[in-house]
Amino acid sequence: KASPEVLSQLELGYEKLFKSDSPSMLKRFLIKEMFDKLKFKKTSFGSTLLDCIQSGLENLDSGIGVYAADPECYSVFADLFDQIIQEYHTFSPSARQPPTDWGPSNAFGNLDPTGQFVVSTRVRCCRTLKGFPLNPCMTEDHYKEIENLMQPTFSNLSGELKGTYNPLVGMPKDVQQKLIDDHYLFKEGDRFLQAANACRFWPTGRGIYFNAKKSFLVWICEEDHLRIMSMQPGGNVGEVFGRMVNGVKEIQKNNEFVASDRFGYLTFCPTNLGTTIRASVHIKVPKLAGDMTKFKDLADKYHLQIRGAAGEHSESKDGVYDLSNKRRLGLTEYQCMKEMYDGITEIIKAEKAKK
Ligand code: ADP
Ligand code: CIR
Structure with missing residues (x-):
């Protein structure tokens, strides 16, 4: 009690x-x-x-x-x-998460071949490692153990995924800030996470792995044990998604993740359950942004979430918005991606049509 x-x-x-x-x-x-x-x-x-x-x-x-x-x-x-x-x-109390389905490898193309609207594309997913508690119950040793545990996995990544691990401990402040400003690294001092007891022993055990192009990245022990992501300039959703799927499959060879029959992959925040996929574009839609009521209505209609350019709880900067799939639970990975892809396609159509 x-x-x-x-x-x-x-x-x-x-x-x-x-x-x-x-x-x-x-x-x-x-x-x-x-x-x-x-x-x-x-x-x-x-x-x-x-x-x-x-x-x-x-x-x-x-x-x-x-x-x-x-x-x-x-x-x-x-x-x-x-x-x-x-x-x-929109997941009823009797619903269940379907099994993992990444869909056909060539399902998605480029949302914006002319590059007029989409600045960049990113897809991330979250994983909780078996054998470790979630943030509020983690000891300082747990953070160190997870960071150590991931090193052999990182050393084994090859080809396009090959890269280096960069711990937050010992990272110069200017290097850290540049990584944040360039949208690669999680921010520091998130008050929502702090109050949730998710930032204890900071920066112990926190860090980021990335390849040479910074198109494949893994966050360690921020909100979730792992955040695996792929990103690049432009609107080629197929390439970005494909790279993330490859990375997840590689990391999965050496690590076991926590999942439940009902909720799929378990995450710290209930908004991330299920596939845990957030597929986003940074997009410039000046006409729609000038009519926020219409913009928000369209986003709701296509189950898209609007965030600012520096991520959640941030404002739009230089007219750039972050648009992503809102739902991640109760649909497959492929369906999540399709929801985002089809929604953004409609948003671009609406932007082009708007007087
Ligand atoms: P998460 O996506 O992991 O839930 P945030 O919303 O805080 O967390 O975003 C993390 C970082 O990723 C932020 O710097 C954000 O600007 C960046 N980001 C998100 N989507 C894109 C994108 N399509 N292109 C470039 N950067 C992006
Ligand atoms: C909020 O309620 O606004 C924060 N706790 C964030 C909620 C969803 N975002 C997240 O998981 N990053």
């Missing part, structure tokens, strides 16, 4: 949340009855409701506000997680 200290923190936090005008799903879904039912519960890892919702309690401007402090949270606190998952992914 949750301790008296945890209970009193929960009560205080809940009262503040309840009085606020927070737009988060946490605020919308955690009604009093649910709160009173879940506040006493604890997983076998020792995680409480507080561990799952403190990010949303501290950051009232959260969109979601909830993380899974350990894999069991998805079932112990299912009342809350199921509602968030259902709305975010």
